[in-house]
Amino acid sequence: MEIQNRPIGFFDSGVGGISVLKEAMKILPNESFIYYGDSKNAPYGTKTVDAVRQLSFQVSEFLIEKHIKALVVACNTATSAAIKDLRIKYRNIPVIGIEPALKPAVETNRVGKVLIMATPVTLEEKKFNNLLRRYKGMAEIVPLPCPGLAELIEAGILNGRELEDYLKEKLLPYVHIGISTIVLGCTHYPFIRDEIAKIAVDVPIIDGSMGTVKQLKRKLIMLNLLNKSGQKGSVEILNSLEDKRMIDLSHKLLSI
Numbered sequence: 001m002e003i004q005n006r007p008i009g010f011f012d013s014g015v016g017g018i019s020v021l022k023e024a025m026k027i028l029p030n031e032s033f034i035y036y037g038d039s040k041n042a043p044y045g046t047k048t049v050d051a052v053r054q055l056s057f058q059v060s061e062f063l064i065e066k067h068i069k070a071l072v073v074a075c076n077t078a079t080s081a082a083i084k085d086l087r088i089k090y091r092n093i094p095v096i097g098i099e100p101a102l103k104p105a106v107e108t109n110r111v112g113k114v115l116i117m118a119t120p121v122t123l124e125e126k127k128f129n130n131l132l133r134r135y136k137g138m139a140e141i142v143p144l145p146c147p148g149l150a151e152l153i154e155a156g157i158l159n160g161r162e163l164e165d166y167l168k169e170k171l172l173p174y175v176h177i178g179i180s181t182i183v184l185g186c187t188h189y190p191f192i193r194d195e196i197a198k199i200a201v202d203v204p205i206i207d208g209s210m211g212t213v214k215q216l217k218r219k220l221i222m223l224n225l226l227n228k229s230g231q232k233g234s235v236e237i238l239n240s241l242e243d244k245r246m247i248d249l250s251h252k253l254l255s256i
């Protein structure tokens with residue numbers, strides 16, 4: 001098969017990366033995608049960095065064997081832990097990661113705190129702290145670790161009392177003192193954007209999926225890897241948890 005016609009591999013610790021895949025399907029309609037959710041090993045965000053790195057390699061290897069032409073790490077946690085090493089190991093293909101979208105948040109220039117909702121691993125890792133250092137002087141940035149939140153979404157909980165209680169406990173203290181913007185630094189969180197907006201009313205909520213997909217497109221163009229067949233691409237969704245519910249949930253999330 002011509003390299004341009006090969007699929008693009010996406011992975012996440014579970015169903016979260018579907019939020020990135022969705023954007024990719026919009027701006028790259030002729031590309032084919034293989035999405036792998038590692039729900040069997042989710043969450044990644046509360047594991048050790050070494051464990052996340054090892055899982056990231058395991059999943060990437062699985063996708064590489066499917067002859068992908070590019071790899072998208074649609075998980076902030078896996079990007080923090082492994083992107084550098086993945087790029088070294090798979091230097092023959094572009095490897096694109098995702099990170100909390102601090103730049104557009106800071107550039108809104110709104111009054112109040114910039115909250116970065118993400119997993120503990122993402123916020124503790126060097127990659128995020130380098131990013132934080134770059135924007136620290138421009139806004140008051142508050143890292144807000146959200147352990148347990150991706151797990152709710154993995155369980156298909158996208159609204160309701162349990163989720164509302166979780167979000168209120170995290171966000172209300174900041175609602176009272178003023179929030180400038182909220183950055184969704186985990187690919188699971190865009191699926192509960194509306195629930196966050198009910199608590200942090202009129203606050204811009206920003207995620208990094210569009211930036212990641214634009215970077216993917218730029219790389220494909222630069223390396224002459226765009227699919228030029230003119231046909232609509234396909235999507236294959238796989239999950240390490242051999243449970244039909246995860247595939248059903250993935251398709252549901254893809255359609256909302």
Ligand code: DGL
Pocket residue numbers: 012013014016017042043044045046074075076077078119122150185186187188
């Ligand atoms: N979706 C992952 C991310 O973007 C994290 C979820 C998890 O903890 O597994 O960071």
